[in-house]
Amino acid sequence: MVKAKKDESAEEKILAAARKVFISKGLAGARMQDIADEAGINKALLHYYFRNKEKLFEVIFLESAQKLFPKINFIFDSDLPLFEKIETFTAEYISIILESPYVPLFVVNEINRDPDMFFDKMVKSGFPKPHKLLAQVEEEIKKGNIKRIHPLHLLMNMISMCIFPFMAKPMLSKRLHINDSQFRQLMEERKKEVARFVIDAIKK
């Protein structure tokens, strides 16, 4: 009974607790008892509402993956010019992650643990299709507006620079003595910093 609010339904309390526990410990590391304690109820109720641990986990994983991915899609497929698309992407994507900074590591982990589960459940429901962005990059190269670069490398570069720092936070904190508010400020800076970096790297 750590943070459950009286006016939440049991189901909402369970979901909030499961979110917290699964995201920080993963499927194998999480205990149903931990989730019950966090929700301020008992284990039996977890099974009453969600039948078993795997089913509860799947709800949390899918909502997390959907929080992380579909908005990217929207930006990738928009009709913005390339440089504006890059600026929009870095700003929006880092904003999304700042709201749930532990989600990326959780999602990446579970996708590595079971890539097929991920494929089956996610791909149909809005997993980003970068094809339009990749084609747009090709186009700009052909027109001679930007330097030659394999579009896939460009995409990997942008995504890596947005996501990875959140996974490496403990190393930054420990090694360079950066506290939580300093870290948040660094990530706020990165919204523009990464876009500028990418654009400087490809513009002629």
Next chain:
Amino acid sequence: MVKAKKDESAEEKILAAARKVFISKGLAGARMQDIADEAGINKALLHYYFRNKEKLFEVIFLESAQKLFPKINFIFDSDLPLFEKIETFTAEYISIILESPYVPLFVVNEINRDPDMFFDKMVKSGFPKPHKLLAQVEEEIKKGNIKRIHPLHLLMNMISMCIFPFMAKPMLSKRLHINDSQFRQLMEERKKEVARFVIDAIKK
């Protein structure tokens, strides 16, 4: 009894097996039985040599973290000019990871799970000190040789672009139908690609 060689000592067989199992499943997901099977011996021997699961895990984690980190140190502290240092770093670092592509996710995970353990055990034994590289970047900015950039962002950018694609491999594979040898070739390309990208982003 999957791949154990007759001429390895039991201890070596156990370490090789533990490496494989812990790195792919993490501490919580790994079973002592899995490790025993992989080593071709029985569970009791694991305890005979390493006393318990946590102690065996710690050996694997520390050797993995040391494989991932200390060579960077060497490059960071070298006397190379900045652009050569960037080229050396991306090439060497991606080479290291190509030899053990699952190590980065494993290490990042376990550091997030228990940051203090990591700090106690690793920092004293050669965890990278980027201070010299950061100072060198400051210096080049002051001399007017490169564009203004917060050195820490530059460092995060380089490391992110080298490491993150390995963690995201299953997504690349599933979404863009990239097989193992294509992936390896992409990462080989990145050795020069990332260096070029970084240098283009900061050179005047």
Next chain:
DNA sequence: GTCTATAACTCGATAGAC
């Protein structure tokens, strides 16, 4: 050093009262 057998314990799941 290496094995078999089993003790001790953890944890997901269920039965059944209220």
Next chain:
DNA sequence: GTCTATCGAGTTATAGAC
């Protein structure tokens, strides 16, 4: 719907023979 009590499978760890 929610709880207490408990079962039973799976796991780590140890005892003891060889």
